[in-house]
Amino acid sequence: MKIIGISILMFVFLTVFSLCMDILLGFDLNxxxxxxxRPFLxxxxxxxxxxxxxxxxxxxxxxRTFYxxxxxKQQR
Structure with a gap:
């Protein structure tokens, strides 16, 4: 349970950090x-x-490994 909580907390902090960096670069909030x-755009x-x-x-x-x-296995 701790691992899930830490993962969610890290995701939230990194997303907020990314939003703050975009705002500091001059983008609007939207x-x-x-x-x-949408990171692929x-x-x-x-x-x-x-x-x-x-x-x-x-x-x-x-x-490839599976095949x-x-x-x-079929040759045996």
């Missing part, structure tokens, strides 16, 4: 909230490509 809620093209590449690599590895084990 834009700051939109940046916090703020990303540039290269950041989006890197994100999807990392996501793809995280999915392909376990799927290798399955194929090995």
């Amino acid at each position: 834009t700051s909230i939109n940046n916090a809620i 703020v990303m540039e093209v290269t950041e989006t490509v890197i994100f999807f590449l990392l996501f793809f690599l995280m999915v392909v590895g376990p799927v 290798k084990k399955r194929k090995k």
